[in-house]
Amino acid sequence: MAKRGPYGKGIQRREQILDAVLRTIAERGYSATSVAELAEAVGLSQSGLLHYFGSKEELFVAVLRKRDESDVAAFRGSAPEAFIEVVRRNAEVPGLIELFTHMQAAASDPHHPAHDYMRQRYRLGTQGFSYALQQMQSAGSLSADIDTDAAATMIFALADGLQARWLIDPTIDMATQLEQAWRRYTGD
Amino acid sequence: MAKRGPYGKGIQRREQILDAVLRTIAERGYSATSVAELAEAVGLSQSGLLHYFGSKEELFVAVLRKRDESDVAAFRGSAPEAFIEVVRRNAEVPGLIELFTHMQAAASDPHHPAHDYMRQRYRLGTQGFSYALQQMQSAGSLSADIDTDAAATMIFALADGLQARWLIDPTIDMATQLEQAWRRYTGD
DNA sequence: GTCTATATCTGGATAGAC
DNA sequence: GTCTATCCAGATATAGAC
Numbered sequence: 001m002a003k004r005g006p007y008g009k010g011i012q013r014r015e016q017i018l019d020a021v022l023r024t025i026a027e028r029g030y031s032a033t034s035v036a037e038l039a040e041a042v043g044l045s046q047s048g049l050l051h052y053f054g055s056k057e058e059l060f061v062a063v064l065r066k067r068d069e070s071d072v073a074a075f076r077g078s079a080p081e082a083f084i085e086v087v088r089r090n091a092e093v094p095g096l097i098e099l100f101t102h103m104q105a106a107a108s109d110p111h112h113p114a115h116d117y118m119r120q121r122y123r124l125g126t127q128g129f130s131y132a133l134q135q136m137q138s139a140g141s142l143s144a145d146i147d148t149d150a151a152a153t154m155i156f157a158l159a160d161g162l163q164a165r166w167l168i169d170p171t172i173d174m175a176t177q178l179e180q181a182w183r184r185y186t187g188d
Numbered sequence: 189m190a191k192r193g194p195y196g197k198g199i200q201r202r203e204q205i206l207d208a209v210l211r212t213i214a215e216r217g218y219s220a221t222s223v224a225e226l227a228e229a230v231g232l233s234q235s236g237l238l239h240y241f242g243s244k245e246e247l248f249v250a251v252l253r254k255r256d257e258s259d260v261a262a263f264r265g266s267a268p269e270a271f272i273e274v275v276r277r278n279a280e281v282p283g284l285i286e287l288f289t290h291m292q293a294a295a296s297d298p299h300h301p302a303h304d305y306m307r308q309r310y311r312l313g314t315q316g317f318s319y320a321l322q323q324m325q326s327a328g329s330l331s332a333d334i335d336t337d338a339a340a341t342m343i344f345a346l347a348d349g350l351q352a353r354w355l356i357d358p359t360i361d362m363a364t365q366l367e368q369a370w371r372r373y374t375g376d
Numbered sequence: 377g378t379c380t381a382t383a384t385c386t387g388g389a390t391a392g393a394c
Numbered sequence: 395g396t397c398t399a400t401c402c403a404g405a406t407a408t409a410g411a412c
Contacts, residue, residue: 044396
């Protein structure tokens with residue numbers, strides 16, 4: 001039975017639209033992405049699309065959030081391996097990496113809608129990863145002398161840096177680089 | 189004595205303008221940076237400025253190149269330490285990091301003027317660093333089992349990723365993170 | 377080499393009808 | 395909720411005079 005208010009049909013429609021936008025960006029990339037073109041691809045008018053998200057930038061942040069959801073859902077297994085698997089998976093949708101990279105650059109402005117999103121992403125991401133590493137230390141599967149916060153910050157920054165470079169120079173193998181770096185960092 | 193042709197006064201003036209633009213971006217950041225504003229800060233009209241660089245994007249690439257020159261000039265001492273020192277120095281000019289990050293995002297388009305610049309930067313940067321590491325291996329000051337190309341790629345990507353994050357969340361200490369990562373990566 | 381003036385245009389946002 | 399129509403701002407690039 002359909003819910004009412006802000007959790008009813010409106011939200012469903014919003015998610016549905018978001019899915020379509022996500023796919024469109026994944027296919028066509030960020031550059032070829034005016035609101036008008038997205039609207040067309042989605043099957044709405046420009047103002048119809050903006051009705052749901054208010055502005056272009058907020059729409060993009062919503063897309064990144066949606067993507068995170070599916071990343072988290074795909075996050076299976078132990079910490080470093082699962083993380084690398086997500087990066088490997090990302091290499092199949094360069095359009096989304098492109099979007100992320102642009103938003104990351106824009107987010108340095110504290111007034112940009114992506115600013116808070118990025119901060120939150122860093123915080124939650126590194127916290128979660130750090131916690132997982134602590135568990136490994138307790139279980140004895142990770143050297144106890146590792147600063148888990150620093151290690152988590154390191155691997156997130158490395159992954160982001162590799163992705164930005166990979167967009168420009170696809171000859172590098174992100175997943176292999178990450179794996180190798182992690183192995184060396186932790187001393188096997 | 190003044191040279192003639194493309195190596196004469198025109199070039200000098202160009203470098204002089206470039207210096208002024210560089211300082212302006214360093215002070216005011218990338219966001220507040222239309223060609224008109226740069227022109228004003230430099231003391232030229234908009235078209236006067238564009239006369240030298242053709243387009244906004246090419247101007248920005250020229251700024252990055254100029255910055256690289258001064259980075260290379262400041263690159264003193266052994267490889268990893270000098271590299272970290274450059275990153276430390278960058279933290280004093282967030283405006284330039286911001287510019288770099290935006291250009292890096294834009295460079296994923298193969299037709300963007302920054303595309304070739306970035307590729308070249310990656311290639312030369314990692315090659316140079318890798319070579320320096322090989323020297324260290326020969327001298328016995330670096331473990332011989334390290335893949336120097338991979339290590340160079342890693343440290344460049346990590347530095348770029350840390351910088352992008354630092355712009356948004358200045359609580360992290362880039363230089364310390366880099367140092368620590370390098371130490372662990374190389375096994376002290 | 378430098379300026380003034382202007383062309384052009386792209387694109388996001390808004391008003392208001394249905 | 396969705397569309398049509400319009401507005402408006404901002405920015406780059408160019409033409410042509412001096």
